[in-house]
Amino acid sequence: GQQVMQIPQYQHVQEGEDFTTYCNSSTTLSNIQWYKQRPGGHPVFLIQLVKSGEVKKQKRLTFQFGEAKKNSSLHITATQTTDVGTYFCAGPGSGAGSYQLTFGKGTKLSVIP
Amino acid sequence: DSGVTQTPKHLITATGQRVTLRCSPRSGDLSVYWYQQSLDQGLQFLIQYYNGEERAKGNILERFSAQQFPDLHSELNLSSLELGDSALYFCARRRGNSNQPQHFGDGTRLSIL
Numbered sequence: 381g382q383q384v385m386q387i388p389q390y391q392h393v394q395e396g397e398d399f400t401t402y403c404n405s406s407t408t409l410s411n412i413q414w415y416k417q418r419p420g421g422h423p424v425f426l427i428q429l430v431k432s433g434e435v436k437k438q439k440r441l442t443f444q445f446g447e448a449k450k451n452s453s454l455h456i457t458a459t460q461t462t463d464v465g466t467y468f469c470a471g472p473g474s475g476a477g478s479y480q481l482t483f484g485k486g487t488k489l490s491v492i493p
Numbered sequence: 494d495s496g497v498t499q500t501p502k503h504l505i506t507a508t509g510q511r512v513t514l515r516c517s518p519r520s521g522d523l524s525v526y527w528y529q530q531s532l533d534q535g536l537q538f539l540i541q542y543y544n545g546e547e548r549a550k551g552n553i554l555e556r557f558s559a560q561q562f563p564d565l566h567s568e569l570n571l572s573s574l575e576l577g578d579s580a581l582y583f584c585a586r587r588r589g590n591s592n593q594p595q596h597f598g599d600g601t602r603l604s605i606l
Contacts (some may be wrong), residue, residue: 409496409593411592411596413594421599422538422583422597422598422600423585423597424495424597425595425596426593428592428594430592449566450577468535468536470536470587472562472592479524479541479543479548479549480526480538480549480551481526481595482538483528483535483536483538484535485511486535488582
């Protein structure tokens, strides 16, 4: 079945440093979604990318969708303590599996003040 | 406000017991998803319902079952509980087609003693 892999699993950064998490799918995706889960919280939708090579920005966050629509990345510039949490990417399956999202295991970001 | 209400927030029970988790999506949202998240693990998709019908099934154990009622609330039933079933159980709603994002409830934390 479809697999979505994320690296790294954990990342510790000093406040002000940049952070990047990478997401790779075993299959071509119609779209990719990113979610953030704060410690003790629930996943919250951040953004969706649909087009090949698409780049979207949300303040200090930059999201990219690969040309082959099988990989994606999230880059945070100048991290802040409010960025702490686990970042998940997720992609829909194909065919009958398109109704569900397959989540990566997430990248847990710690920011040292 | 994610538009999803999950009850109870916490549940403590013993091995061999049976519990029911409840999810109430916002009015008009026909899709409900159930996920299991074990400690420091990603989100494991369990099952999806759409307008009362089972739409997709993930890695859901035979001891687990779910249903969606005419008012669109959903229940996840877990029976013959084992220690390994201790986890956070999230319900998510989705409005519209499979390309729309999912919105998660606060989850139910299940602890098996």
